[in-house]
Amino acid sequence: MASGPVANGADPTVVVDDLHVVYRVYGAGGDKGTAATALMRVVKRQRRPSVREVHAVRGISFVINHGDAVGIIGRNGSGKSTLLQAIAGLLPPEQGCVYTSGQAALLGVNAALLDDLTGERNVVLGCLAMGMTPQETKDRYQSIVDFSGVGNFIDYPMRTYSTGMAQRLRFSIASAKNHEILMIDEALATGDANFRAKSHERIVQLRGEAGTVFLVAHNLAEIEASCNRVIWLEKGQIMRQGYDVPAIVDAYLEATGGEPRKRDKPAESEHSAAD
């Protein structure tokens, strides 16, 4: 990557050192949920059973270099999204550490912005929250709206958007800024074909400008098309990882009982067996 800001394209940008992430879930079952059972619990000094700790990431280490586009694959609940949130500094590590060369931006599937505000307000506030100045926000505003393709809906509250529209707007906002590290968590899954093509181009472009991209997707064709490196997570640990993307994807498919990929034409349904 000669065009990168660093002369040697292989400087590390993300170092994950023996990372463990634990988060708490409230309102989990295990209780009749009446005032009487709650009182008994307090009297007996028991922990609330409705608070569960989820040990989602269990000791992961890797080094990602400048210019890498890393695909993260794994079954549902294997810790993919949690790993990205920890890299972005949104979830604190329980143990270990994540080192990054700059602030990582995360585009999540349920990255709710402010649902009761209009798309227009969300664009402005999103840009300001990312640290742009009001002038930069003004300058970028039109290109963000155009890229998202939500059209007239920009004046409507975001809760009236379809899932795909909301995701398109979020992607447009987050990709408006050049991030050193960009992480995309299934953010393109519900976009239509046209938007997918546009966003794929944008990812390639961001990868060129930015340096490092992480991509979580169940669509393995997308991983193979966009990524030069892949990490396969299983129950919060790395099962396999490396630059040999097709081999790891094949091994993943074999382990999860999916059909082997035919590389001549794009396949779509191979991941359904994994879920």
Added chain:
Amino acid sequence: MRERARDQGGPGTLTDDLAIPEVDPSALPDEPLAELAARYQLRPSAARPGVLAYAGQLWARRHFIVGFATARNVAMYTEARLGQLWQVLTPLLNAAVYYLIFGLILNTSRGVPNFLAFLITGIFVFNFTQRAFITTSRVMPDSLPLIRALPFPRGCLPIGYVLIELEQLVMSMLVLSVIVLGTREPLTWYWLLAIPALLMQAVFNVGMGLFLARLGAGADDFSQLMPFVVRTWMYASGVMFSIQTISSLRHHPTLTYLLQINPAAVYISLMRNAILQSQRNAWPGSKPYNAANCALYHAATKGPRLEFSAYCHGTVTMNGLWLWGIGWAIVALVVGFVFFWEAETRYGRG
């Protein structure tokens, strides 16, 4: 070994060299990862900046905070048919309800001159702190999706919530000015003192808001309890009565003093003294001490007559009020800010 790994790694691998190299370029290096990270000047992603750096970050996001508060305020009434009119109607209805109950039915005026203006000023000023306390104690759990989606200094959220309430208060103050002028209070230069009084209260609320936001981030029980705490506080702060005129307090000067220097009472008194001449003239110590007149205040048969209290020695002087107001604001801001900052990286955990 690292050098070789770097040469063979990189994005070109996939197309240029499909064979897996002898040394896997994605393998972990031999040296400890922390040292590798330090060598390339990588920083921990969940690191907490220093206190001053954090204050700087918040300042850098000031446009976000203001935009967030304004947008929230506008969105608050979009589902109502009367829309933004509720910004004025809500304080008006509040005032009407309290006047009905405390002014007409319970008659707590007890010789307070211009009780209507006295009452409504107290309610509006207290309402600012009350709403700020209740909303900030819920802000972190309520904003968890936003916190887990975007990186920004988390202090923006409680500060933004206090700003929302401040914007509401400004609207209430306009309503209040009309009411106060309608009760024949004169418009004087003293009204300008309302501005520093409000600013001090806003700083106090920001500090307490930061403090409560961290407490509320841990356990939901706290935000459930908050409304009761605040309501008790309201009854202790002389919102709908004058602390001086409570007969049972007359022989407990220490208690009277403590009630008068509590932050809510301080900010309410400062506002009343700024915009209500009747209150300013009746504040104990505002006129030269006169034993005979002061005795009239205590000896009045039909309850105390507040206008004579001006001739008594004040428990808290007018200047004392300002000092207490500044003191509370600074203490709340410093303590709340540091307390909130300490947990900065942990708010995403829930």
